[in-house]
Amino acid sequence: MRKPDLSVKIAGIALRNPVMTASGTFGYGEEFAEYLDLEKIGAIVTKGLSLRPRAGNPMPRILETPGGMLNAIGLQNVGIEAFLEKKVPFLRTIRTPVIVNFFGNTVEEYAALAERIDTIPEVAGVEINISCPNVRHGGIVFGTDPKAAWSVVRAVRDVTIKPIIVKLSPNVTDIVEMAQACAEADADALSLINTITGMAVDLKSRRPALANITGGLSGPAVKPIALRMVWQVARAVKLPVIGIGGITSGTDALEFILAGATAVQVGTANFMSPGASQRIAEEMEKWLRENGVADVKELIGTLRV
């Protein structure tokens, strides 16, 4: 059988395969270059950027929990100018689309940053983070109110011609309502889910395990919730969906595709093994070959219900 076709298009961005790296789990790509071929994955999504550098939360910031991990990094990042100066030169050398995740405290900040990113030719698209659960501003305010989400997406739409992906939070009553608001504001694609708010307690010290008290849960433990939300959103809106949540294997990724995702993002698995995203793409190809599927696009949203 011929080599199966794994290529997909997300918001006009051509990906050689559906596997992207999730923001905040893959640095700026360079950190992982030693452990995998960056030109064997679909796209790199870089660590969430803000206009100015951001300190992040106090320590401890991470904790392993059964089947997952909690993090409360607090969007620590180098800021847009350092990104341009120090990170873009490496990303320029990689023949893989770069998607820049970013956030702001206000609608105006989102727009100002989007305008700045719009001038960087190396950037294939943007992912608007309206879903970080670990800082009061910097996202979640906009990620839980459909009207606020609409305003942010529309403000960004007005200043950039780059494809816009909106990363949605699972910490809402109705994620479909959020997805619809983003679609109405002319987003090009949706990625979901960001982490689920959780916490852990250290009985010995009688204190929360994280300094931020709460954190975002990720990893295999959240996969069933992510699958359910991807399925709900993909049925309800016309935009392409990028599935995120606990993907550690090719079969995990293909399950998201069946549920309606066009592409996937690999997050926590990059910490488990830095080459995970490439391995997952290879496992997807192997499964397609073994099951006589010529094109991964044939599988999108074909869950038999």
Next chain:
Amino acid sequence: MQFKSMVVFNVEISPGYRRVRLTAPRAMLEARPGQFVMLRVREGIDPLLRRPFCVFDTGTFSPEYPGTPRQHYFDVLYRVVGKGTAILAALHEKDYVDVLAPLGNGFDPGDPREEKILVGGGIGLAPLYYLARELVRKSRVTAFIGGRRKEDVLCVTEFEQLGIDTYVATDDGTLGTRGLVTEVLEENLSGGEGSRAVFACGPEPMLKVVADICRRNGIRCQVSLEAHMACGMGACLGCVVKGESHTEAAPDYRCVCKEGPVFNADELSWE
């Protein structure tokens, strides 16, 4: 680099403390003292994340199989504290682990004419033996080893075999001087003279005191830090420490995994 390693031995060296020897590619012999490894101790998702360990030693040995060439290895000294180390402790000869190594920056050995002073508390001794082995080739080395009880004082024999003057202190006096290792260090430093450099690893309160003693005595001090980390390569930002100039407006966070684990004590905020 990433590689699979076979367990050569995995033995208890003191109650609760173990030493595991793992096969390695030749490049592992180039690991610098103070660098670390991330071990995946079992396939699957439990435990989910790798665990960081210092390189305790590297070398070569002759396998017992006929006609086989010498085999490279590295050793890890560890304390059984949680799920990851409990699984590691249960591994047997010929079991496999997955390794990312060598990671981090390592110690700067500095000018060989200086007297080198090593200070280790408990499992904090783990990176110091490999460092001592390198330093004794060119410099005079003294070691200060502390622990709560005598069981927590590790590898004194190994240090003495390198010809190093070794001072021991325990909180309960079951081995060496009764008291804190930092007290013994300070007493000793005040009598000494000439150019000296301190290398320390251990619990944070101990490091803080060592940093303070060194600052007061005008001695360069490098500390090796321990932290929870997810990736080991500067991506997750889960293992940061505050740099000396840190403020909320101008954050100065350093990644223990990437910019450390070894720092000059005066680069860090000890608040």
